[in-house]
Amino acid sequence: MAIKPAACLALLALSACAPGPTDQFDFVQSTSVQLAAADTAWTLPVDLSRTRATSQYAGWTPLLPDPEIHQFWIDSISLQIGLTGADNAAGRLSGTVALRPADATDDSRDVVVGSLDALTIGHGVKATFSSSPAIDAFLLPLAKSGPAARLVLKELSHQTQPADFALNVEIKMTAVEYGR
Numbered sequence: 001m002a003i004k005p006a007a008c009l010a011l012l013a014l015s016a017c018a019p020g021p022t023d024q025f026d027f028v029q030s031t032s033v034q035l036a037a038a039d040t041a042w043t044l045p046v047d048l049s050r051t052r053a054t055s056q057y058a059g060w061t062p063l064l065p066d067p068e069i070h071q072f073w074i075d076s077i078s079l080q081i082g083l084t085g086a087d088n089a090a091g092r093l094s095g096t097v098a099l100r101p102a103d104a105t106d107d108s109r110d111v112v113v114g115s116l117d118a119l120t121i122g123h124g125v126k127a128t129f130s131s132s133p134a135i136d137a138f139l140l141p142l143a144k145s146g147p148a149a150r151l152v153l154k155e156l157s158h159q160t161q162p163a164d165f166a167l168n169v170e171i172k173m174t175a176v177e178y179g180r
Contacts, residue, residue: 026172027169030082033166035158036162044169075130077128078128081123088164092158101149
């Protein structure tokens with residue numbers, strides 16, 4: 001049985017599009033959080049387009065697999081307390097962590113990431129949240145098109161004391177490249 005040239009070309013094209021190696025990419029942003037005793041919300045602009053993975057993903061289309069990203073997803077979102085400031089009097093932080101479109105004027109389009117339940121405000125304390133289909137559905141289009149979102153801490157309780165601490169936000173992402 002002879003193999004037809006057209007069939008060979010089709011097999012060659014399919015093998016070039018097979019999933020290849022996976023790469024882990026991290027979006028990391030550090031900021032200062034200062035909450036007055038009565039504050040119940042805080043936001044941080046998040047722009048995923050600054051990472052190499054998302055800049056590659058932004059150029060991806062099914063017909064033109066350049067720059068070779070086959071799949072892309074969020075693995076986890078972590079919040080880690082850095083150094084506390086001199087004005088910090090709060091010992092714990094509770095509330096809801098959510099993602100909000102940058103153009104939203106209220107919380108009606110928020111995607112809940114998870115809850116902080118009496119998180120100790122101390123250097124190195126970390127809360128990590130697994131991704132979900134809702135988080136992927138929210139973040140991946142933003143990563144592709146480039147507009148920023150906001151990470152929101154809402155419904156906050158910090159013992160009605162002023163809070164002053166550094167916060168490191170890390171979003172872990174995985175990209176699967178096309179085979180080479």
